[in-house]
Amino acid sequence: MTSIEPEAIAQRPIAVPPPPTWPALSPQEKAALKARIRDLLTAQDAVLVAHYYTDGDLQELAEETGGLVADSLEMARFGTTSPARTLVVCGVRFMGETAKILNPEKRVLMPDLAATCSLDEGCPAAEFAAFCDAHPEWCVVVYANTSAEVKARADWVVTSSIALPVVRHLHERGEKILWAPDRHLGRYVQQETGADMLLWQGACVVHEAFKGYALEQLRRLHADAAVLVHPESPAEVIDQADVVGSTTQLIKAVSELPNETFIVATDQGIFWKMHQLAPHKRLIAAPTAGVGATCESCAHCPWMAMNALQNLEQVLVRGDQEVLVAPGIRERALVPIRRMLDFAEERGIGGRPATTT
Structure with a gap:
């Protein structure tokens, strides 16, 4: 197969949406909207999971209702321990997909399934698979900010909080690493670990x-x-x-x-x-x-900004923004994700900041 060099992929422009504009809410309107969402969460046995980059109102509501505000590593862990039958993921699409991969028996909703990520968009699954095929001797490590299809091709999935220890571990084993998609994070990890790494040339627009x-x-x-x-x-x-x-x-x-x-x-x-x-x-x-x-x-991030109280209520009412992952893809993607989580548990990596100073 012809080798696809990562520099060729870097030229693809990413269509960045304009930040959405949401109607301003008075304090009374916001309080009433939050109350309705709380009732919907309770009625549907649902829990709210929000990333640190989402709007503060969503983070506050997640904490008030017994949900989670966290980075992508802790978001991935949370769904597997929560008894809730529905996970509502306020973040971007790969976070919802990861939740579904780890919890296939649960319903996973997002306020807007169009909330993607420039790193995900810049690493198309078919082209990434061809790149991997052209370098079969390399251990494939992909950043969490990728599609389920890309994860399904990986040996390891990592988040930014665990990338260094995982790559250091692989380097000590003598592995050569094919890294995707963020070139800046990849360069930093390579510099810190001394690992032999081949970097895909994606980047976060933010x-x-x-x-x-x-x-x-x-x-x-x-x-x-x-x-x-x-x-x-x-x-x-x-x-x-x-x-x-x-x-x-x-x-x-x-x-x-x-x-x-x-x-x-x-x-x-x-x-x-x-x-x-x-x-x-x-x-x-x-x-x-x-x-x-x-x-x-x-x-x-304009995609993170697609999450708001207004469409959070709408998705709980309609249930039309459900995250689905094909069974074959889910089974293959689960392996590198579970490998990451097991590694984190074995090494005591992760955890959330204290709730008070």
Whole structure:
């Protein structure tokens, strides 16, 4: 088979939707809407699972109703332990698919199934399979931000919180690693572990927008600030970080480090949890602005923004945004996902930040 080099895939443009606009709600309207959603969750034996990048109202409601606010690793774990018969996943499509793969007997709903991810979109299953076929001697490690079909082709699935220990483990075993899809995270993992890695050339449209030169200027204005960076960011941003880590690791840093000010290079949805745990800390969004930009930092995933209280209520009423995964795909994708979860449990990796500072 002809080798498909990852650089060829990188040229595909990703269609980024405009951020959705939701009608403004008065405090009374919002309270009434949340009350209706609570009743629907109870009536349907459903639990709400929200990612740190979703709107703060959704995160708050998840916590108030006994659900979960977490990173993708903890979201994957939660569904397997919750007794609820329905999981409502507020996040992006791969998170809903992972929940269904791990819990085929449960109904999994999302507010909007069109909420995808630029990393997922940039790694089409057929082209990725051809790439794997062209490099059969490599151990295939895929980031969680991929479709069920891509996961089904993998030996391992990893999240950002577990990527380093997994790759370090594989490197110590002498494995050569085919990594997909985020090239920035892959480069960071390769640099930290010394592993022999072949990188697919995908990128997150949110994190790739952070500007190294603008961050350097911002740091001069806030010399006492700690810089927190998600490893999906470009190298010139990662290289300026005091802490590089997953969403959970960055949240813990805000709570645990003595700094009063933090410059944060990840999706601004994370600020809700950071403010909740460390209300006295000052958080500054890392800059994404370039020439002609309309904001200093536009770091918010437009697909995450497709989750809102309004369509959360609608999906609970209609049940029409159900996540389905073909049985054959589910069975194959379950193997690398379960391998990741077993590895995390054996090594004591993961966990959520404390609920108070």
